[in-house]
Amino acid sequence: MRLSDQLRVAGIGIRSRRLRAALSALGIAIGTAAIVAVLGLSASSQAGLLAQIDRLGTNLLTANTGESLTGGAAQLPTAAPQRISHLPDVEQVAHVAAIDDANVYRSPLIPAVNTNALKVRAASLDLPGVLGTGVAQGRWLNAATERQPVTVLGALAARRLGIDRVHPGERIWLKNQWFYVAGILKPATLSTDIDTSVLIGYPAAEHYLGYAAIERGEAVAGPPTTVYVRARTDKVDSVRDVLARTANPESPGDVDVSRPSDALTARAAAKGAFNSLFLGLGVVALVVGAVGVANIMIISVLERRSEIGLRRALGATRGHIRTQFLSEAVMLALLGGVTGVAAGALTTAVYAGGKGWAVVVPAEAWAGGIGAAIAIGAIAGLLPALRAARLSPTEALRTL
């Protein structure tokens, strides 16, 4: 008997009882849909985050003051940014200096303890460019305003201070003096420290807050506490290797070097880990679906005993009968599997599309869904098919 004939004969049962076939395939459809959607959505959200990281750039490195060997806070030399910018594969350098003893308030009337966990930082003028962020409102510091009591707020800092718009004359109370708010930054995903910062110029930090280092008997602006470095994308590792030594040749061990995108990538990987609850529900639905298919197949074999007897009389072998019912079960399950994969992929597409993520339905999700359906059909159909094949022709024909 030809394969095409085998399939045609196997399809008769499904075609002649469409509603019943659809209902019994439903469980498997729901199961595969859930599994494909869960895998698809986690892959898509991961792809979304990775795309965002890619846009921000994976070539950003930071050099931070770490703990010194003696236990106290170490310091970066004021010349560190300068030296780093001379490295061959470094494209851009910016830096900030966290000023420890300066708190910020909306007005002098606010109790001193309500610091909002904000940090005043002196920033080099190229900071937004290097971090891949920009001002949401107002303007960034420039050569003139970096010398004046003028500040630009990080996105979160602005919110905590209750400043959502930059009005002319808007000001904040910073270490017992007024600073004018020139702008508000967009969120800096690569360096969330900046989001909670109140940024001022280095000269202003020296002049108004007395933040300075003494070098050869002279006060100079600085020192920085974090240096941001954009390296050539293919040379990030080699720059990273020499960064600590370049920043602080005397004690490179005091310098913490990190790559912010690494942390984000780790977070993306965690996001890619799927929701095991829904996955479990999908598996349960699959099992229920399998039982449904097995049940329907047993009923089908009972109902069609005379057909089995007739086919045997017409020349069908036991093998033909077995194949017929086994294929019917597999087709039924496959019907559910394909529908489920389509529904799961559609769900993923709609949700990911709405979030602006790339739509990713991993091959193991859809291929696995269809493969699982075939396996379930085969397992669920095996017993009924064996029973049908075992029936002797006379026995089968006697039922009416």
Add this chain to the structure above:
Amino acid sequence: MIATNVLELERVTKTYGTRPPVHALRGVSFTVRSGELVAIVGPSGSGKSTLLHILGTLDRPSSGTVRIDGQDVAALSDRRLAEIRARSIGFVFQQFFLTERTTVLENVADGLPYGGAAPAERRERAAEALGRVGLRDRAGSRPSELSGGQRQRVAIARALVGRPAIVLADEPTGNLDSGTGASIIELLRELNAGGATILVITHDGDLAARFPRRLHVLDGRIVDDSAARPLEGV
């Protein structure tokens, strides 16, 4: 032409169940030669259907030997038996066993794939078989749209579509009025004239009387075989 033995039964018994055992056949021996037309008669429950099923390899005897074309059926595999049924035996069942899910033509062609016929050939042969039973124009109908006699003719068309050497018919006229029944028997006679060996179970004594050979079954035994009385003849 020397007629060969197509079917041979030797002391065939069939017992169903154990408590109490039902002896459907109690030692049946006879021979059917190629090209014979045989009527099997006997009261209800005498074992006629059991006999026909065993002749058609649908059932195995409890003891005794069945030979088809000289081959001992007991020695053949399921696959080989199925092949014999597909190529050499045509069944007509009293209850038709037509499926409502497909057309008359597809019903007739249903068994052909098991014999390995290609799709185009199958349609052609099914149409031809329907033509022989006078139903060519109803090929596209559903069986439920036909009368009882027409359905029986469809079942006969299905039995002869594979051009079997042996046709086994179990009360093909049972549900029909005598006129229609006679036309069905006429059809079987034509087939027989074409060379097929035919065995027909019937309750109708008048119909049976017109057959060249009659086997009378009673209580699981052959009590009368008209071929064993050479003087009576046809």
